[in-house]
Amino acid sequence: MTELTWLRPDRGLLRLRRLECLLYLGLPLTGVSAVIAYVAGSAAGVGAALLTVGLVGLALTAVERRFHAWGYAEREDDLLVRRGALVRRLSVVPYGRMQYVDVTAGPLDRRLGLARVTLHTAAAASDASIPGLLAAEATRLRDRLAALGEARAAGL
């Protein structure tokens, strides 16, 4: 693994994950804090607000670390995908083993012009999936993988 060049997801993925963090964690917690402040008085409300800020901050650092852990590298015969900050994972998927490639983009992803490329093999446990690719890069990767997969296909 000497001349390996690791490519990374677009910076937009970090923005997306932060947005999700605020939307799905920050917003509900803020609501809950407001209710607590209303019901149990301002002291409890301040406590809840502090807790909210702490939790969201923690989630944001986790998101940041996970973003930096993402990477993928196209080798001659296989694709490497690494991910995970707490549990580190590295997947090696030979092109010849690919059954099909998926490109998916949710509503938020599309807003930011991002897409996720997923490789499927015949094994259920294979989990090579790369989120946060710019649409052009996602299409390039998909076409390249499909072409390589066809060229190197092997029977089960």
Place this chain on the structure above:
Amino acid sequence: MTQADPQPELVWERLHPLTPLLRGGKFFLALAAIVGQQSFRQDVRPPAYVSGLTALLITGLAVLAGYVSWRRTGYRLTDSELQVDSGVLTRRSRRVPLARLQAVEVVRPVIGRVMGLAELRLEVVGSGSAEAPLAYLSESDAHELRARMLARSQGTSSESPVAPDEARVLVVVPPGTLVTSLLLAGSTVFLGVVLVAFLITAAISTDIAMAAAVGVISVVLPFGSALVKRFLTEYGFTVAETEGGLRLTRGLLDTRASSIPDGRVQGVRIIEPWLWRRRDWVRVEVDVAGYAAGQGEQTTSTALLPVAPRALGTALAARVLGTALPPAIARVPDRARWRAPLSHRRLAVGLDARHLVTTSGVVATTTDVVPLAKIQSIRLTAGPWQRRLRLASVHADSAGRRLKVGSARHRDQDEAVLLVEELSELARAARRA
């Protein structure tokens, strides 16, 4: 049909004419059970002849529907695929490419055995849903069709159906051995302990025992029925060698004959339960790609050999994998005991040009084998605790779904990275071989 029929001279064959009756009979039994249950209730009780007539009428309708569907179902075997057309209102036309065939199974349910009928099930790669099992055929038809399909899926002898009894028997598991092995199974011991504890409690105080009875029954029932089921399904287990692979026959009430074509095995597991060690017995399980075609309830069991002396078990594993297995000698570092205190002594890895062997286990020793040519992807994982100990796990994923084989856990970090490299190199070479 849009395509031109490639082999118009092949006639469509029908399932066995007794099929609707057998299906209707099953239906009748189910109904009779419901009606019988109802008639025990006091509150609403229609006269016996009313419920009896209703049941008969419904069964008659079911048989009629079965007859119509039987009339509209046909199958035929071409050189390259099995074609099954069925359906009354919605027509369904299935084409199963024989090149994708992983295994074939002939199942004979108890009622079917009396009438000489059998069901044919197919296993195909990546089929999530039922692959149109052929139910029911006459036994001879089922065996002949299976032999022909297997022969064609292997690309050998396209004509001249293989005689069904060209098999050389390798192993027969004697009933006595099976019973002993089940008595020495972990769940039997567990059951015994629970029952003895219950009896002691009952001797001391009937009240407590009565209170605990429901709990005890709910524990005993599933374990007991699992043991009985294993006895019924694995009774008379016979492994025979045929031209293109192995054939397994087993079962006391419902009998099953399944075939494992050569080179379709995705993984092998050799299990040595603690209580079997004195006798040096092992159990061997295999995994092929794809789901069992029947899906749902009784999918193909994974057993290749329910119990046998170790030498025989490893020899059979080697037979099914093609070559002898490398020994698992590379142990994990001592510090792995902080992560896997109970099993770290048993964790080891062996690797040669064809297979990856891993061992693990807390009470039972488990040896897993993955043929390198079948590896779909390789993964390295390292959790926080593992990273602190500079450990990592390597997983070689194959297309088998019933056994989770190919995990080399808690290796030294640097060694794990090297192992991933080595595995992907060797797997690439093995694929091309």
